[in-house]
Amino acid sequence: MSLRSLTHLQRLEAEAIHIMREVVSEAEKPVMLYSVGKDSAVMLHLAKKAFYPSPPPFPLLHVDTTWKFRDMYALRDRAARKAGMQLLVHQNPDAVRQGINPFDHGGLHTDMWKTEGLKQALDLHGFDAAFGGARRDEEKSRAKERIFSFRTASHRWDPKNQRPELWRVYNARKAKGESMRVFPLSNWTELDIWQYIHLENIEIVPLYYAAERPTVIRDGLMLMVDDDRFPLQGEEPVMRSVRFRTLGCYPLTGAVESRATTLPEIIQEMLLTTTSERQGRAIDHDQAASMEKKKQEGYF
Amino acid sequence: MNEIYRTDALIAEDIDAYLETHQHKTMLRFITCGSVDDGKSTLIGRLLYDSKMIFEDQLATLEADSKRVGTQGEAIDFALLVDGLAAEREQGITIDVAYRFFATEKRKFIVADTPGHEQYTRNMVTGASTADLAVILIDARKGVLTQTRRHSYLAHLLGIRHLVLAINKMDLIGYDRAAYDRILTEYRAFADSIGITDFTPIPISGLAGDNITTRSANTPWHDGPTLMEHLETVELDQTLDQQKPFRMQVQWVNRPNLDFRGFAGTIASGHVSVGEEIRVLPSGKTSTIARIATLDGDLDMAVAGQAVTLCFADEIDCSRGQVITAAKSPVEVADQFEATVIWMDEDALIPGRSYWLKLGPQTVSAAVAAPKYQVNVNTMEHLAAKSLDLNAIGVATITTDRDIPFSPYADSRDLGGFILIDKMTNRTVGAGLIHFALRRASNIHWQATDISRDHHAGMKNQKPMVLWMTGLSGSGKSTIANIVEKKLARMNRHTFLLDGDNVRHGLNKDLGFTDADRVENIRRVGEVAKLMTDAGLIVITAFISPFRSERDMVRSMMQPGEFVEIFIDTPLEEAEKRDVKGLYAKARSGQLKNFTGIDSPYEAPESPQIRIDTTKMSAEEAADLITEKLIP
Known part of the structure; x- marks a missing residue:
């Protein structure tokens, strides 16, 4: 009998599947947070593998800000349908009413749509475990977050009071009202994600590939004018060959100039590039501890 | 570069x-x-x-x-x-x-x-x-x-x-x-x-x-x-793991329709192929592997480290927490172990208290005995210890409430490493490494007696139960318990009253009032009460029993429905005002340590079957209420 060493991707895959099965076994009402980005795409793909031939036994939840790229909405609906999963979309009604947008409201935009919206959605449906696609290599405060991350009834994360996590044994017990955020991709790096997408032929939003797109440069970020809600301040959108390394709300997500139109070319560009991934996101531009603070307040 | x-x-x-x-x-x-x-x-x-x-x-x-x-x-x-x-x-x-x-x-x-x-x-x-x-x-x-x-x-x-x-x-x-x-x-x-x-x-x-x-x-x-x-x-460890006998802990049973029944888990060691004979533990039932199902098509073989879904040729029982092994080299099954325990919580280990023990996907109730010794992590010397504080490492006997399949930690991290979870706070309070089984399931014999507990109860024409009164010192437990027993006696019921003070004069006279001793006090009383219900009696107890986890432990010892928690609810100020035994005064002046309500906590029942508010009714009325509720 010839045995073989599992590759690093096979081991990461097995770990993520193991984690998902634990959650489904121990949580009363799990949900998968689905942001339509590449990490979400990988997470969804792993969920299909974990429970095959059953469809993943939980719904997908998209905490929508109404400001995502149009391509993202299209893929979101298609991916849920193909997986045979229920798709829940939550838009914070307060933010809808007040017309919160990234142009006029700065940090409030993230607070209300994402942080508050997420809490509302979890409370509304009574979810006690939510899968998220965050990785430990993204930034410092993530590096020490547990895979099963416990939240109080008011969704707070206490970095000083995290449960020790040994072997493959996860403590998912909690009192009524408390919940867990679970990160099956904790040990993946950006390169692992791309390699896996390539290897498994996973569909991702076309925005990750370079194409001619209308862009303006504002506050050092190259932004795509994705629809006519973008208030131009005398700028003239310029067609540039660009792609996105990370996807969020289109007015907050910086593009990079690129000619990479295939996955290998994207990986090639990523490997030869010299700036870290989150640089394209406006949310991290505050001080280093900002993410830790946001997470304590309930941000994913 | x-x-x-x-x-x-x-x-x-x-x-x-x-x-x-x-x-x-x-x-x-x-x-x-x-x-x-x-x-x-x-x-x-x-x-x-x-x-x-x-x-x-x-x-x-x-x-x-x-x-x-x-x-x-x-x-x-x-x-x-x-x-x-x-x-x-x-x-x-x-x-x-x-x-x-x-x-x-x-x-x-x-x-x-x-x-x-x-x-x-x-x-x-x-x-x-x-x-x-x-x-x-x-x-x-x-x-x-x-x-x-x-x-x-x-x-x-x-x-x-x-x-x-x-x-x-x-x-x-x-x-x-x-x-x-x-x-x-x-x-x-x-x-x-x-x-x-x-x-x-x-x-x-x-x-x-x-x-x-x-x-x-x-x-x-x-x-x-x-x-x-x-x-x-x-x-890599993984290479070595692949050469060991096949073991997989079942995480989840996959049953999308009547035609498919698969057992999902991560292979802990060895490898498995279609057609191979397997054994499920603890049941010991055997079958053969019919399929190894994945989204990308069935596999012929899978190895340690892979997360797979296995289908058997026969319909045998298998559920979360059970272990699938090579038929010819099964793992052991036991309910008592020697293990190294590493304590990870600010609150020290309480020997005898019931914790959740999670080993792989399997969660059971378990008690850790007082450590045989603690290890000084700097000198590796063995020290005497009664408990384990944060970061302390010791060796102790662990007893689980049912048989679990396991391997020594030295053979398998997955089957020999466990965590301990506090039942109240749900925190992970400790980690353990199994050395060996102290009592193998195959060696346990329960002496089957011909006169069963049903027979005992039938002769007395009653349903055995435990009326567990809990409340602060001076809340009126003993007084009410005494009246309840008299009433039941008049109704020709066979009863026995276990009183906290009395038990401490005999059975438990070696115990003090530390948290650990309080736990042991209640454990012994629980065991005695259990024997008495086996004998068909209605047992009435009057113990402060301040901790929820111990009351739950006693509940779990009894047959379902036999344990009746009665909360004698007297506010601290009221109990202190009464101070029948003069104990509150002593505790306040510092002459008495670890006194419940003063410098030791009382965890009130969250949903007692009966709650008696002693500020609203007399002891006689309380006893009436209890007997009416139990013996309609």
């Missing part, structure tokens, strides 16, 4: 060829042990830097920080990359286990980075639990220290097979071979004494880069590998 890490030329010229190689990398998880003073952060920083895991924006920050707060003058201070412990402290961010990632041509690495001080023992144990290898850092100027011994002991305890003794800061002792050899001799003697048979010593300088990725000209006498060569080639 070092050539061994990444061939930028290949990436630029033939990305497909590059991807092909990189998809076949293996993965090694390791832990670094040492403190900032040993150059641990500098070493990790260098590994990240050399493997190009640092981007330009991070590098710019690093260069700026190095000039501002670094310790290396104009040069880059690698330590700032990984921790900046000072900065973390300033911001009040916890020092904890952090995981870092880097990769070379051959492997991806996950580094568990934990602080080295004794108060972080639990963090190191956590990091070590998933590691294949440990790098023990020694400052060449200081030699083998207490912490070196502690780190080596913990790594060895957690079953790490590969130890690297990285003797660091060789540049600061002029690459002195004699000094290096002296450290090695001393360490070898220590390693032998605790059963470490093999380790790999490497003279390095994290700062200057000696023997990290390239062989150093400064240490021509070193004939071993560089650190990176070793990390890239050392045998």
Whole structure:
């Protein structure tokens, strides 16, 4: 009998599947947070593998800000349908009413749509475990977050009071009202994600590939004018060959100039590039501890 | 940039060829042990830097920080990359286990980075639990220290097979071979004494880069590998695991329709093929593997480390927590073990208390006996101990409430490593490593008696039960219990009253009032009450029984529905005002320690079957209410 060493991707895959099965076994009402980005795409793909031939036994939840790229909405609906999963979309009604947008409201935009919206959605449906696609290599405060991350009834994360996590044994017990955020991709790096997408032929939003797109440069970020809600301040959108390394709300997500139109070319560009991934996101531009603070307040 | 890490030329010229190689990398998880003073952060920083895991924006920050707060003058201070412990402290961010990632041509690495001080023992144990290898850092100027011994002991305890003794800061002792050899001799003697048979010593300088990725000209006498060569080639645990007998713990039963029934889990050891005979434990039932189902098509074979779904040829019972094994080499099944327990909570272990024990996907109730001994983690001496405090390590007997399939930890981390969870707070309070079974299921014989408990109860024409009265001292438990018993006697019921004070004169006269003794007090009373219900009696008890977990423990000893929790609810002020026995006055003046309500907590029942508000009704009325409710 010839045995073989599992590759690093096979081991990461097995770990993520193991984690998902634990959650489904121990949580009363799990949900998968689905942001339509590449990490979400990988997470969804792993969920299909974990429970095959059953469809993943939980719904997908998209905490929508109404400001995502149009391509993202299209893929979101298609991916849920193909997986045979229920798709829940939550838009914070307060933010809808007040017309919160990234142009006029700065940090409030993230607070209300994402942080508050997420809490509302979890409370509304009574979810006690939510899968998220965050990785430990993204930034410092993530590096020490547990895979099963416990939240109080008011969704707070206490970095000083995290449960020790040994072997493959996860403590998912909690009192009524408390919940867990679970990160099956904790040990993946950006390169692992791309390699896996390539290897498994996973569909991702076309925005990750370079194409001619209308862009303006504002506050050092190259932004795509994705629809006519973008208030131009005398700028003239310029067609540039660009792609996105990370996807969020289109007015907050910086593009990079690129000619990479295939996955290998994207990986090639990523490997030869010299700036870290989150640089394209406006949310991290505050001080280093900002993410830790946001997470304590309930941000994913 | 070092050539061994990444061939930028290949990436630029033939990305497909590059991807092909990189998809076949293996993965090694390791832990670094040492403190900032040993150059641990500098070493990790260098590994990240050399493997190009640092981007330009991070590098710019690093260069700026190095000039501002670094310790290396104009040069880059690698330590700032990984921790900046000072900065973390300033911001009040916890020092904890952090995981870092880097990769070379051959492997991806996950580094568990934990602080080295004794108060972080639990963090190191956590990091070590998933590691294949440990790098023990020694400052060449200081030699083998207490912490070196502690780190080596913990790594060895957690079953790490590969130890690297990285003797660091060789540049600061002029690459002195004699000094290096002296450290090695001393360490070898220590390693032998605790059963470490093999380790790999490497003279390095994290700062200057000696023997990290390239062989150093400064240490021509070193004939071993560089650190990176070793990390890239050392045998993975996974390879060894594949050669052991097949075991898989069932996580989830997959039943999408009547035609498919699969058992999902991660293979802990060995390999499994279609057609092979398997056995399910603890039931012992056998079948053969019909399918190994995956989204990408069925497999013929699967190996340790893979998360799979197995289908059997026969419809045999199998559920979450059970273990599928090779039919010819099953695992043991037992309900009592000797284990090493590592305590991880601020609240000390309470021997006898019931905790959740989670081993793989299996959760059972378990009690930890008073430790046989505690280990001094600095000297490895055995000390007498009654309990285990935060970070303490001891050996104790664990008893579970049912049989569980297991392996000794030395054979399998998955089947021999467990966590303990507090039933009230749900915190992970301890970790355990099973040594061996003390009482094998096959040896337990329950003496079957001909006169059954139903027979006993039938002769008395009553349903046995335990009326468990709980409440503060002076709440009126004993008074009400006494009246209830009189009423039941008048109704021709066979009863027995177990009173807290009375029991402490006999059965429990060796016990005091510490938390641990209170737990044992209630456990014994529970066992006695259980025997009495077996004899068909209605048992009435009057104990403060302040902790929810012990009341739940007694409840779980009884047949379902036989335990009736009665909360004698008297506010503290009221009980203190009555102070029938004068105990509150003594407790307030400090003459009496651990007094419930004063300096020891009372955890009120959350949903008692009966609640008696003694400020609203007399003892007589309370007794009426209780008897009416129970004997309609």
